[in-house]
Amino acid sequence: MCQCGCGDFxxxxxxxxxxxxxxxxxxxxxxxNCDTPAGVIIYQCDPEAAETWxxxxxxxxxxxxxxxLMPILHPEKLKKRFTxxxxxxxxxxxxxxxEECFKPAVHESMExxxxx
Numbered sequence: 001m002c003q004c005g006c007g008d009f010x011x012x013x014x015x016x017x018x019x020x021x022x023x024x025x026x027x028x029x030x031x032x033n034c035d036t037p038a039g040v041i042i043y044q045c046d047p048e049a050a051e052t053w054x055x056x057x058x059x060x061x062x063x064x065x066x067x068x069l070m071p072i073l074h075p076e077k078l079k080k081r082f083t084x085x086x087x088x089x090x091x092x093x094x095x096x097x098x099e100e101c102f103k104p105a106v107h108e109s110m111e112x113x114x115x116x
Contacts, residue, residue, distance in 0.1 A: 011043075014055055015063045020047045022055055030075055038075050 011024045024043040030036060045053060061068075 009053065011055070011058045013061045014058045015061050017044065021045065022050045024053075024055060024058065 009026065010028070011026045014022050014024045017023045022045045024045060026041045026043070028036075028039060028041075030038040043053075045055060050056075
């Protein structure tokens with residue numbers, strides 16, 4: 001990964017594999033500094049590597065023999081959903097502000113005319 005540290009080893013969780021092996025899952029967001037796309041890394045560690053990398057502090061998940069589904073949201077889909085949410089929230093806020101502030105603003109702007 002790049003010098004900004006976007007891809008430094010920051011494991012999300014580990015699970016036990018065949019034999020004495022551990023598998024470590026790390027997800028990371030995309031990085032604008034180095035154009036690295038979002039991704040998932042799965043590391044395989046034997047007991048010696050697990051000790052070297054300090055995996056004793058990484059939370060453990062149990063994964064059955066049938067596997068495990070880990071849904072991942074694509075960054076573009078997340079951006080679209082977030083944009084839609086913000087747009088709808090902003091529209092609602094503008095409506096509320098118009099409702100609350102429009103009438104008093106009109107009356108305040110009329111006050112100088114009423115004095116003349």
